[in-house]
Amino acid sequence: MIRALIPLLIFLGLGALFAVGLTKDPSKLPSELINQPVPVFSLTELYDAKKEIDETIFKGRVSLLNVFGSWCTACLVEHPLLMRAAARKDVLIIGMDWRDRREDGQAWLEQHGNPYSEIIFDEASELAIKLGVTGAPESFIIDKAGYIRYKHTGIITSEIWHQKLLPLIETLKVE
Amino acid sequence: MIAELGHFTLILALLTALAQGVFPLLGAQKSHDDLMALGDRLARLTFVLIALSFAALTWAFITSDFSVKLAATHSHTAKPFIYKISGVWGNHEGSILLWTLMLALYGAAIPAFGKTLPVSLKARALAIQGLLTFGFLAFILFTSNPFERLDPMPINGLGLNPLLQDPGLAIHPPLLYMGYVGFSVAFSFSVAALIEGRVDALWARWLRPWVLFAWSFLTLGITMGSIWAYYELGWGGWWMWDPVENVSFMPWLAGTALLHSILVLGTRHQLATWTVLLGISAFSLSLIGTFVVRSGVLVSVHAFAVDPARGVFILALLLAATGGALGLYALRAKTLKGANGYEIISRQGGLVLNNLLLITATATVFLGTFYPLFMDALTGEKITVAKPYFDLTFAPIMMLLIVFMGAAPLLKWSGDSLGSLKGFAVKAVLPLLFIIVATALFGKSVLGGLGFALAFYLAAGTIAAFARRSQGFQTWRAQPAATYGFVLAHLGMAVFTAGVTAMSIWAKDDIGRLKIGESLTLGAYEFTLQSAAPGARENYQFLGAQISVKHQNKALKSLQSEQRFYPVRDMITTEAGFHFSPTSTVFAAIGEGNVRDGFILRANIHPYVTWIWLGALLMALAGFVSLCDKRLRFGKDEPSP
Secondary structure: HHHHHHHHHHHHHHHHHHHHHHOOOOOHHHHHHOOOEOOOOOEEEEEOOOOEEEEHHOOOOEEEEEEEEOOOOHHHHHHHHHHEEEEEHEEEEEEEEEEEEOOHHHHHHHOOOOOEEEEEEEOOOHHHHOOOOOOOOOEEOOOOEEEEEEEEEEEOOHHHHHHHHHHHHHHHHHH | OHHHHHHHHHHHHHHHHHHHHHHHHHHOOOOOHHHHHHHHHHHHHHHHHHHHHHHHHHHHHHHOOOOHHHHHHHHOOOHHHHHHHHHHHHHHHHHHHHHHHHHHHHHHHHHHHHHOOOHHHHHHHHHHHHHHHHHHHHHHHEEEOOOEEEEOOOOOOOOOOOOHHHHHHHHHHHHHHHHHHHHHHHHHHHHHHHHHHOOOHHHHHHHHHHHHHHHHHHHHHHHHHHHHHHHHHOOOOOOOOOOOHHHHHHHHHHHHHHHHHHHHHHHHHHOHHHHHHHHHHHHHHHHHHHEEEEEEEEOOOOOOOHHHHHHHHHEEEHHHHHHHHHHHHHHHHOOOOOOOOOOOHHHOOOOOOOHHHHHHHHHHHHHHHHHHHHHHHHHOOOOOOOOHHHHHHHHHHHHHHHHHHHHHHHOOOOOOOOHHHHHHHHHHHHHHHHHHHHHHHOOOOOOHHHHHHHHHHHHHHHHHHHHHHHHOOOOOOOHHHHHHHHHHHHHHHHHHHHHHHHHHHOOOOEEEEEEOOOEEEOOEEEEEEEEEEEEEOOEEEEEEEEEEEEOOOOOOOOOOOOOEEEOOOEEEEEOOOOOOOOOOEEEEEEEEEEEOOOOEEOOOOOOOOHHHHHHHHHHHHHHHHOOOOOOHOOOOOOOOO
């Protein structure tokens, strides 16, 4: 009798975890980072190992910080959209090449095009950990004051871009 | 008007499915023959009603009736006819309707093929099938109505996601669902057996063809999905360990275990409770898969429309179905008695090991897939689990499985000893050593040598087992179809193993920016960009490139690759040019660029990747061959030899 109960108990445990899982949106930023300034960091540019970049680059303009990597297959899917957004000058896009090798990241951009105005090279997840990045692609919308206002996990689809992100960017531009 | 009719028949089906879920069950409890017989008719009626509803939805897509919201958001007048039809299931609402249609189809097939079944068992199984259908119909009607209207009606539709405009999509989901949903029969019969308190060899022999049927379709479906992702997405991989792939793979693993345990139950009257548990698990894993895909609890590269309300509903369905079944199991498992005891060194012992390993493999994939969700639920920490985890945990289990797979079929059902493997072991040692050494020398990889040796060992063991059963091939004609099924499936696995080994060790790729006439060298291959020119077709614009390929100065077929732009969806896709071959598959994909600076070209060489699909297709074929076995003919109750 006790042994026969084991499958049910395991399943109920799983069911409870699924139920809790449902209440969490895997693509949501832990709320403590929303409306907080971009954490302090100091990293280098992807193309120029001598050029330092820090949190001040987010000041004074609305920007989209996009986490990518040459190893990230899903990034390929959203890349054409970023290329078109950059061509239309929808918003300033800053890249963050994460857990990558410099030459691989550069080769990847060479192949697929470069929509980024600047690229933070974060080989050792220094900024990624501070931002709570869980995977790539991931994108943050940052306002003129350098505060994180929104985080999107996963591929930016055309719908998400036009219905969610772009309206928010337009609002932040006039704030 | 047609859409309203479709909606109406769906509501009627909800009622008939509920009746199918209640009356035969009552009839079986009270031994009331007429009530039990009602189940057959209700199952057919439910199927016909859902089929009419599905036809109505298809009609809205074919005639581009954009007042139906689903057609407006997923179809377009400029879409080729075949994609208008496949568009019906290229979205959430339509695919769930297809799911339910198949559930009802299996329900209607039970009485059609089950004339010799014990009446009460059949009635109870039909009732469970009816309750499942009812649950899914309620899900459709309350959270995902496919017949919702749009007012005002748009002039044209949004079009189907271009990635899905491919013959691969037209067949991938229906095949997959035939498999997924097919396990519902095993589920219904397991629950019915628990209610009856009896599982016997007849039950197992009757259920086996259904499991075989579902399993073969699931194998086909997963294989088609892999092929489709490989050439359509052009990511250069045949399996990504993505959550959505994993949830289709787990029912397959559990189904494979079920296929083997049901064999033991059918011939040896053993593993009764275990088989029932697997019957419940295989379908429950299908339900969990549906839950994951439709609720968005996991982040996947497969972007499905997600909605938390749907997640809650499917979770409730899952809890009711699986929770109910396992609760019943807890109460009744002790009444299911099979014969006890077996020796480890026997074919049966091998099948028990096979089951343990397959279930461990399922648990491994399950853990890897759901770990991020569980961590988030328990600690709020967000993490991802990727390919390295699966390579490290899943691959060794599979290798161990192959070791047993090669030897166990050589043993007798019982009363055997390791001594009977000696002859085979002695003959196999030299060729195996040769393969390992040769691969290590020429391929420069010991791991590759081990992989190839395992594949060879499995193939040799399978053929040796066939030789033993057919008295040294003398009676090969007289062997039952099930034996051929076994041989094909295990050989398929050997071919698959060889393909996976070659792909994971010797695949090569490179990227370059080429002007027209320039070439890129990769291994013994030379890729030359011959031309690149823009153009336009039915519903997209494209940049088309011709790439010629030379292998050791011998010209192969030239490859055509396109980058396509779909204005309706604002999306770009890449069509890689492939040269499929039994040895090295070569492909190239064109990227952005211009005549002055050159174009980006990605080149890949994938050795023996086709073997992976060939092996998988052999396994699916094996399932269908096995179905032809005379001993599985419905209605015949002959003792197996």
